[in-house]
Amino acid sequence: MKIAIGSDHAGWEMKEDLKLFLEKMGHEVQDLGTHGPESVDYPDYALAVAKAVVGEDAETGIIVCGTGIGSSIAANKVPGIRAALCHNAYTVKMSRSHNDANILCLGGRVIDKKTAREMVDVWLTTSFSGLRHARRLEKIKRIEESFQCK
Numbered sequence: 001m002k003i004a005i006g007s008d009h010a011g012w013e014m015k016e017d018l019k020l021f022l023e024k025m026g027h028e029v030q031d032l033g034t035h036g037p038e039s040v041d042y043p044d045y046a047l048a049v050a051k052a053v054v055g056e057d058a059e060t061g062i063i064v065c066g067t068g069i070g071s072s073i074a075a076n077k078v079p080g081i082r083a084a085l086c087h088n089a090y091t092v093k094m095s096r097s098h099n100d101a102n103i104l105c106l107g108g109r110v111i112d113k114k115t116a117r118e119m120v121d122v123w124l125t126t127s128f129s130g131l132r133h134a135r136r137l138e139k140i141k142r143i144e145e146s147f148q149c150k
Contacts, residue, residue, distance in 0.1 A: 004058035006045035011064025011108035046074035068107035096126035
């Protein structure tokens with residue numbers, strides 16, 4: 001699977017760990033930065049990952065910032081993105097199976113690396129269940145379309 005990954009300075013260390021974890025699993029990882037611990041702005045990296053996913057340069061994305069909150073807000077501004085801020089395996093599973101989330105947002109200052117790896121594993125092995133959830137996603141899509149410039 002091709003996965004776009006990005007972070008700000010607060011998530012950089014976790015991003016680097018997850019990048020190695022994903023590569024060891026055999027995934028193709030597109031690292032969109034940041035590439036060091038120097039202070040940067042999370043919206044820039046959230047946007048880069050969101051563009052890669054919506055543009056189909058990547059099948060899915062992972063963004064790490066300090067809490068995951070800012071990155072999830074920024075990524076969700078991109079039409080077609082369903083970025084989910086998750087804190088454990090259960091919320092990851094629900095974000096995929098019920099919401100068909102296409103970007104996972106994590107907090108580098110909120111969860112430890114082991115938990116993050118477990119969450120990413122669940123992320124990559126859980127698929128959208130469809131069924132009654134599909135109609136809800138269609139409603140979300142209509143909300144998004146109603147606010148786009150014409």
